[in-house]
Amino acid sequence: MTSPMAQVHSAPKEITVPKRQEEEEPDSLVKYFSVVWCKASKKKHKKWEGDAVLIVKGKSFTLKDLEGKDIGRGLAYKFKELEKIEEGHRVMIGGKEVEVMGIISPDDFNSGRCFQLGGGSLAISSSSQAAKKCFSNPFKSVCKPSSKENRPNGFQDCKPRHDPHAQNSLVMSRPDNNHQWMFNKSCSPIVDVVIDPYLVYHLRPHQKEGILFLYECVMGMRVNGRCGAILADEMGLGKTLQCISLIWTLQCQGPYGGKPVIKKTLIVTPGSLVNNWRKEFQKWLGSERIKVFPVDQDHKVEEFIKSPFYSVLIISYEMLLRSLDQIKNVKFDLLICDEGHRLKNSAIKTTTALISLSCEKRIILTGTPVQNDLQEFFALIDFVNPGILGSLSSYRKIYEEPIILSRQPSASEEEKELGEKRAAELTCLTGLFILRRTQEVINKYLPPKIENVVFCRPGALQIELYRKLLNSQAVRFCLQGLLGNSPHLICIGALKKLCNHPCLLFNSIKGKECSSTWDENEERSLYEGLVNVFPADYNPLMFTEEESGKLQVLLKLLAVIRELRPTEKVVLVSNYTQTLNILQEVCRRHGYAFTRLDGQTPVSQRQQIVDGFNSKYSSDFIFLLSSKAGGVGLNLIGGSHLILYDIDWNPATDIQAMSRLWRDGQKHPVHIYRLLTTGTIEEKIYQRQISKQDLSGAVVDLTKTSEHIQFSVEELKNLFTLHESSHCVTHDLLDCECTGDKDHTGDSLEKVPISRNCQLGPHHQKSSSLKPLSMSQLKQWKHFSGDHLNLTDPFLERIRENVSFFFQNITNQSTVI
Ligand SMILES: Nc1ncnc2c1ncn2[C@@H]1O[C@H](COP(=O)(O)OP(=O)(O)OP(=O)(O)O)[C@@H](O)[C@H]1O
Numbered sequence: 001m002t003s004p005m006a007q008v009h010s011a012p013k014e015i016t017v018p019k020r021q022e023e024e025e026p027d028s029l030v031k032y033f034s035v036v037w038c039k040a041s042k043k044k045h046k047k048w049e050g051d052a053v054l055i056v057k058g059k060s061f062t063l064k065d066l067e068g069k070d071i072g073r074g075l076a077y078k079f080k081e082l083e084k085i086e087e088g089h090r091v092m093i094g095g096k097e098v099e100v101m102g103i104i105s106p107d108d109f110n111s112g113r114c115f116q117l118g119g120g121s122l123a124i125s126s127s128s129q130a131a132k133k134c135f136s137n138p139f140k141s142v143c144k145p146s147s148k149e150n151r152p153n154g155f156q157d158c159k160p161r162h163d164p165h166a167q168n169s170l171v172m173s174r175p176d177n178n179h180q181w182m183f184n185k186s187c188s189p190i191v192d193v194v195i196d197p198y199l200v201y202h203l204r205p206h207q208k209e210g211i212l213f214l215y216e217c218v219m220g221m222r223v224n225g226r227c228g229a230i231l232a233d234e235m236g237l238g239k240t241l242q243c244i245s246l247i248w249t250l251q252c253q254g255p256y257g258g259k260p261v262i263k264k265t266l267i268v269t270p271g272s273l274v275n276n277w278r279k280e281f282q283k284w285l286g287s288e289r290i291k292v293f294p295v296d297q298d299h300k301v302e303e304f305i306k307s308p309f310y311s312v313l314i315i316s317y318e319m320l321l322r323s324l325d326q327i328k329n330v331k332f333d334l335l336i337c338d339e340g341h342r343l344k345n346s347a348i349k350t351t352t353a354l355i356s357l358s359c360e361k362r363i364i365l366t367g368t369p370v371q372n373d374l375q376e377f378f379a380l381i382d383f384v385n386p387g388i389l390g391s392l393s394s395y396r397k398i399y400e401e402p403i404i405l406s407r408q409p410s411a412s413e414e415e416k417e418l419g420e421k422r423a424a425e426l427t428c429l430t431g432l433f434i435l436r437r438t439q440e441v442i443n444k445y446l447p448p449k450i451e452n453v454v455f456c457r458p459g460a461l462q463i464e465l466y467r468k469l470l471n472s473q474a475v476r477f478c479l480q481g482l483l484g485n486s487p488h489l490i491c492i493g494a495l496k497k498l499c500n501h502p503c504l505l506f507n508s509i510k511g512k513e514c515s516s517t518w519d520e521n522e523e524r525s526l527y528e529g530l531v532n533v534f535p536a537d538y539n540p541l542m543f544t545e546e547e548s549g550k551l552q553v554l555l556k557l558l559a560v561i562r563e564l565r566p567t568e569k570v571v572l573v574s575n576y577t578q579t580l581n582i583l584q585e586v587c588r589r590h591g592y593a594f595t596r597l598d599g600q601t602p603v604s605q606r607q608q609i610v611d612g613f614n615s616k617y618s619s620d621f622i623f624l625l626s627s628k629a630g631g632v633g634l635n636l637i638g639g640s641h642l643i644l645y646d647i648d649w650n651p652a653t654d655i656q657a658m659s660r661l662w663r664d665g666q667k668h669p670v671h672i673y674r675l676l677t678t679g680t681i682e683e684k685i686y687q688r689q690i691s692k693q694d695l696s697g698a699v700v701d702l703t704k705t706s707e708h709i710q711f712s713v714e715e716l717k718n719l720f721t722l723h724e725s726s727h728c729v730t731h732d733l734l735d736c737e738c739t740g741d742k743d744h745t746g747d748s749l750e751k752v753p754i755s756r757n758c759q760l761g762p763h764h765q766k767s768s769s770l771k772p773l774s775m776s777q778l779k780q781w782k783h784f785s786g787d788h789l790n791l792t793d794p795f796l797e798r799i800r801e802n803v804s805f806f807f808q809n810i811t812n813q814s815t816v817i
Pocket residue numbers: 202203204207233234235236237238239240241280283366367632633634635663664665
C-alpha cells in the first residue's frame with residue numbers, strides 16, 4: 001500500500017504502512033530523535049507546527065509531541081530508510097513531514113528530559129552545586145563585614161550585616177554568574193548573606209541545612225528562574241523556626257549591595273496556629289526585631305495594609321478567602337503556606353485563591369509526605385513552581401502513566417525500566433526544591449519515649465452487652481453481606497462506644513427511642529433488648545468507673561502519675577466529644593484540674609488554652625484533647641504523659657497526637673499509653689492499623705477517614721467476634737512462642753526494612769519514627785502479660801490488676817536530660 005503523498009514531488013517519500021504489531025523487530029535497536037513536524041504539503045518553505053520526539057524501533061516508529069501524546073505511529077515498509085535516518089533528514093511518516101533536528105540519547109528519553117521545552121531548560125543552577133554546604137566562611141568576602149552589628153532595618157551598604165568569618169557563622173550561598181546576570185542588573189557589589197548569630201546559636205544542624213536550602217530555592221539558585229520550595233520535614237522538626245530565620249534574613253539582607261530581598265511576607269496557616277506563629281516569632285526574635293501582624297477578630301487585614309509598621313501578615317486559610325480582595329492589593333514578596341498539603345487539590349477555593357496572588361517566592365510547609373499520589377504531587381509542585389512539570393496533561397503522559405504502568409504486575413521489562421527512569425527523573429527534578437527529613441535527626445535531642453500498648457480487661461457489664469450486640473439481627477445481616485445502608489458502620493460505632501463506656505451505648509439507645517427516626521430498621525434491630533441488660537434504675541449521668549475496663553485503668557494510671565510525678569501533666573485524648581465529656585466528669589469527681597480543647601473550642605481561644613497548659617505556673621493536671629478536632633501543629637510540651645483513650649482507624653491521628661508531646665523543648669521522659677479493650681473490636685482496629693502497614697505501607701495521611709474503608713464479609717466476621725478467653729489477640733497473631741510470663745522481646749535480628757507505598761517508588765525514602773508501626777516491628781517490642789511477676793515499670797505495676805497484656809518500647813533510653 002502506498003500513501004498518496006508518495007507521489008508528491010519535492011516532498012520526501014512517505015514510508016508508512018498501517019501498523020501491524022507482530023511485525024516489530026524484537027531485537028532491533030531503539031533510536032530517538034528530536035524533530036520538527038508539519039502536515040504534509042507541497043510548499044517548499046515549510047511552516048513547522050511543532051517540536052516532537054521520533055522513536056524508531058526496527059521498522060516501527062512513534063511520533064510524540066512534547067506533551068508526550070502520540071501524534072503518529074506506524075510501520076515503515078522501507079525499513080532501510082528508517083535505519084539511515086540522521087540529523088537534517090526529512091521524512092514523511094504517518095501523514096506528517098518531519099525534519100530531524102538531533103539525536104536524543106536513550107537516557108534523555110527514558111528520563112523524560114527530552115520532553116521538557118528546550119531539551120532541558122530546567123537546568124539546575126550551578127550555584128546550588130558549587131555552593132552546597134558552605135556554612136562557614138566559604139569565600140573571601142569582597143566587602144568586609146560591617147563594624148556595627150544589628151543595624152537598623154533597611155540600612156544598606158555593601159558590607160555583610162554579620163561577620164561571615166566568625167566562628168560558627170552560617171553564610172548563605174553566593175549567587176553564580178548566571179544569577180548575577182539575571183538579577184544584578186545594576187552591578188551592585190556582592191555581599192555575603194549571613195544568618196543572625198543570635199538565631200544560629202539555637203539552630204539544630206538540620207535546621208541550618210534547611211535554611212540554606214530554603215534560601216537557595218527562593219532566590220532561584222536551585223532551579224533557574226523558579227523560586228518555590230516544599231519543606232516537608234516530619235512533625236516537630238521546627239519548620240516554623242527555619243522559616244522565621246529565612247524571613248528575618250531576607251528582610252534585612254541580600255546578596256546584591258546588601259539590599260533586602262523581601263519587604264512583606266504572607267503566612268497562611270490553619271486557624272489554630274495563627275497565634276502559634278506569632279509566639280514563635282516572639283520566642284526566636286523577640287518583639288523588637290520584626291513586626292508581625294496576626295489576623296483575628298480584633299485585628300483586621302485593613303490595619304495591616306494601612307500601617308507601614310508590619311512586615312509579616314499571619315492569616316488563617318479561612319480568613320484569607322474572606323479577605324482575598326484586600327490581600328491581592330498588597331505586594332507580598334514571600335508566601336508561606338503552613339500545613340500546605342491542603343493545597344494538593346488544585347480545584348479547591350483555597351488553592352485557586354493562593355494561586356491568584358502574584359508572589360513568586362512560595363513555600364509549602366507540611367509534615368505529610370507529598371509523593372504518595374502523583375496527581376496531588378503535581379498540584380503541590382505546580383503551586384510552588386508553576387509550570388515546572390509542564391501542563392497537567394503532559395505530566396500525565398510523560399510521568400504519571402509510565403510510572404503507574406510500570407508498577408502493574410503485568411508490566412513488561414521495558415515498561416518497568418521506563419517507569420523507573422521517569423520516576424527517578426521526577427524525583428531528581430523535584431528533589432531540587434523538596435526537602436524532607438525524618439524525626440531521627442532530632443531524636444538525639446529528645447528525652448526518652450516510653451510507649452505502651454495496654455490491653456485492658458473489659459468489665460462484666462461490657463462483656464454481657466457486647467455478646468448481646470453481636471447476637472443482634474443487625475450484626476447477623478451484616479455477616480450475610482447485606483450492607484446496603486451501611487449497617488456495619490452503625491454496629492461498629494455501637495461496639496466502640498461500648499468499649500469506651502457502657503453509658504455511651506445507653507445514651508444512644510435512649511436517644512433513638514425518643515427520636516423520630518427510630519423506625520430506622522438496622523439501628524432498632526441492633527439495640528433490641530439491650531436496655532434490659534442494664535440495671536433497671538440505670539442512670540447514665542451516675543455512671544460508675546468499674547463498668548469500663550479502660551476507665552478503671554485510666555483512673556489508676558492518673559492516680560499513680562499524680563503520686564510518683566506530682567509536677568508532671570497528662571494529655572488525655574479521645575476522638576469523641578461524648579467520651580471527652582465522660583473523662584471530664586471523671587476529672588471533676590476526682591478533683592483533677594483540667595483544660596479542654598475540642599472541635600467546639602473557638603479558634604481564637606486555642607493558643608491561650610495551649611499556653612496555659614504548657615506554662616509551668618499552670619495548675620492543670622490534665623489536657624483533654626480531641627485529636628481530630630485540632631491537634632495538628634500544636635505544641636503540648638507541658639505534658640509528659642499521653643493517654644490515647646480510644647483508637648482511630650487512621651494511625652495518622654494517633655501519631656499526630658503523640659508528636660505533640662515528644663518534640664523539641666520537652667524536658668521529661670514521655671510516657672505514652674494506648675488503651676485497648678482486650679479481645680474486642682479495638683484490638684481488631686489496632687491490628688488492622690498495624691498489619692496493613694507491611695503490605696500497603698500506608699503513610700501518615702490525616703485526610704483518610706473511616707468512611708474510606710471497605711470491609712469484606714470475612715473482615716466483618718473477624719471484627720464482630722469477641723475473644724473472651726485470650727489475654728491478647730494481637731499477641732496470638734504474632735506467631736510468638738512466648739506465653740507472656742516473662743519479659744519477651746521478639747527476634748531482634750529480624751529488623752524489617754521500613755517501606756512506604758509511594759507512587760514514586762522506594763528511592764529517597766528514609767525510615768521514619770513517625771511511620772505507623774507494623775506487625776513485625778511490634779514483635780520486637782518488649783511484651784508481657786498482666787500476671788507477670790516482676791514489672792519494673794512502676795506505672796504499669798499499679799494498673800496490672802485490670803490489664804491482661806502489655807507491649808512496651810523505649811526510644812532514647814540513654815538520653816540524659
Ligand atoms: N532549635 C530548636 N531548639 C529548641 N526548640 C526548638 C528548636 N526548633 C524548634 N523548636 C521547638 O520545637 C517545637 C516544634 O517546632 P514546630 O512547631 O516548628 O514544628 P513543625 O516542624 O512545624 O511540626 P508540625 O509538622 O507538627 O507543625 C516548637 O515548640 C519550637 O519552638
